[in-house]
Amino acid sequence: MTTEQTTSPPRAGVGIAAQGLGQSVRSGRQILTDISLSIAPGELVAIIGASGAGKTTLLEILAGVQRPAAGTVTYDGSAAAGTIGVVPQDDIIHRELPLARTLRYAARLRLPSSTGPAEISDRVAEVLAELRLTDRAATPVGLLSGGERKRASIAVELLTRPGVFFLDEPTSGLDPAIAVELLRVLRALADTGATVVLTTHQITDVDHCDRVVVLTRQGRLAFTGTPAAARDFFGLRSLVEVHLRLDEVTQPAEWPDRFAEQRPAEQPPRTTDDADVAATPARRVGRLRQWAVLTARNTEIVARNRLTLAILLGSPLMVLGMFALLFRPGAFEPTRPSPTVTVMILFWIAFGGFFFGLTYGLLQICTELPILRRERLAGVRLIPYLLAKVAVLLPLLALVDLALLGVLRGMDRLPPVGGADFAALYATLLLSSAAALALGLLCSAAVSDAAQATLMLPMLCFPQVLFVGAILPVPAMAVGGQCLSYAMSNRWAFEGLGHTAGVERLWRDGGSPLGPPLLATYGDSFSRPVWVDWLVLGGFVLLFLGAAWAVLLRRDPRRAS
Template structure:
């Protein structure tokens, strides 16, 4: 006989003190949504601290919009929302919000995922032992202790939902908002999760959730039932719900509300005066350097645990080297009998290989985890360390790939016998080309809304880099418009820096091939500048793309939260 899966425990066993729950009040709140009109209409509710409040109603009644408005994530069009008598402040570690989508990465084991999340949320200087103890308590509370070493991707849908809740419980929030947490759970697991949420409320945390599950209504301390017009049809205790509508079941309550029935309730002006703002000491935020370190470590772990990423990382350089071996003959750089056309193409494909590595590695770095980023931003994550961590996670891998490519090409005699200065220049050009391409990939990943769109960006970004690189059509032979476009192509500057570093101009001019001088004339001064010129341009592009990525992500996070937070 199989052992039944563990369910969330009905009590919260923790030595930490009870939470000082937040009191929420909405006064005559209305909310307009673009394309949907007025979704909330004159809502006034009071959510006492330390209670479990359920927001119910039919689909389209505005439950999620009300939840976000009460949380302070979206500003009401009319009216006001108060947290402990004051305007909602910036969310932080004491604020918990669990949306419908997953807010954790799926590649790592659950315990390790929570340890990284705790490091980003818990106060600076928290001992590692305390972090681990907190993680173990949360796992035990939610019935996930036996799944601690299981990769998140292998958890069931209900277990992943509990894992998302576990992230929020790490900092013992004063208020916890959940958007349909029991959706998709079996009745037993859903009931156990509600008991856990009630236990959190009894311990002091204010818990507010939306639901479609009828049984959830009867397990709450308070029900806010919305009509299809975004108005409060009922606000009160679950025990009085059916009696208030004169029906016998919760299903009949839904039918009555759909028919336009509303129960008399306290009007907006009947709710008592707002509480005096109570001082709340916010914990010190995790510093930018600490965030960058944790994010780099987590990014490296995620990359190594993703089999597809490892396969791409290992396979891309092998593929490029194989193409070089098939396309080009050995000895193209022999000064006695060089092959000028092949030398130019070898430099181009090294440049494009570095570009392709960087772009493909960057394209899926952000769009696949945007919900996670948005939630962590609300918890205090800075966008700057996040973007920097992507660079420091991927650039060392790209540098190794570039170095291996140069080493193998030299071993195959596709590059000249030269000193450390030449190969140092080639390596620097390749790494900076990869860095600029990686930054461009991150920008594209930040700009799109889903991975499929990022995949479509790959050819759109690659084709101009090939056509306007100056390799197939030398820059001096382009039209004025083409020359202007080529200035914006990182591949042009990588190609010219590589050609300058390997000495193409002198090889073509003084080598033993009669085609060298005419080819040099067609390329003009493309290789007449020091390689450092290309390095500066590539570094500038990398910084520009990273800054642009930062700006796009800040805008997306602010739009996602519908509220600006200065300094992040």
């Protein structure tokens, strides 16, 4: 990557050699068989074949996104490709931000840390010009047309001037004129030296390419060479009928065999020992910078999405309103307390903090898994990614929790604690929210979409109501329930709040006949020093975040064989 900025600088194109590639899926079915081909630097290549033939699979193996079950891929004879760009089929960039903002964030995540703001602006402007998107710079990505959004998705990868581009069905769903326009852009990229490989169902796209790779329905190589040679080989005037030709034969290996017989002896590609994952960019942006960029982007996305922000802040306020309506003042009055009401107030405050944290986290990751996957390929690390979520959501939770306690205290629904005790109540509630946020992020990392995440909500909430020790005191639970109660973050929050609120003293000495027997049923629930509860809650935060990290790591596409 050069730091010098000119409009269309020559790229160092990369030659790709694939030798004996095979891929099978878990059921044992072979989806690609013995594919060998070579692609010269600066070539524009189309992979065609019927739906399910294995085009995407081949593209991902060539790009180093998937590991092949057999065979090797080398880039200019080496196992590592340097900077490559992978443009997936779906439009996967955040829709909320204006295009230029999106590209700025993408550039800050992808370009070396030494790249200054002015240089980043220049690079973004260049890429916008190169893809003829300059006049769309201020438009939110979600409002771009399909063709513009495709180009925007390519623009993201263009920022780093990769030597190789892989695009999965870039022309699908585009009107023919826009598809041609896009092909021209890709042609221009190849002409400046980049190697460009795409899959397509639009046979007319092939006319713009230097090379066409034809796969049979069974995932075998029926042809690789120039489009003209392909027409000769299949005896066709236009490749539009190539699928019919492929389907004419009865033996799946017939076309591949015919091709192998007449195939000119290609230079056997030089291979190195291991076809290691190649999609890792040569130079990584540091973790701290990644965290800062992702935090800034998350903040901007939240801030621009007014309705989401209104829901995030509004629903806790509604809950607060309900609490104010439900609980009458003075339950903690030292001379005549209402012990049963105090239990409920403390429990519902704890549950509120838990619920807000959980719902803040639950949709964060599952709604952007494809984006995360793409950014992982661009070098984004999981720990900065997770901590950038926390960095944006925790301050909002802090605000909400403070409002909850402050207003209830002001309205005499809490004991008249001041200073240090109020701070201790607040610390307990915020830690409880943080643990729930981490639990929400964990579940969000584990499911596939928002619907599944929403379905998990009751399953996550019920035990945090039942096994907390408020509806039924812990000593009164069956043994199984008592054991389970230790795993409920809400239990520790409830008991911590109860300790700071002084319920033991209040119930013992408060003069209510209900107090002493109630206290007896609770055993020593509230006698533990509050810092123990804080430690446990902090442990939950770390545990859930660690688990979220492990789950995301397991889902990493590059681990798949």
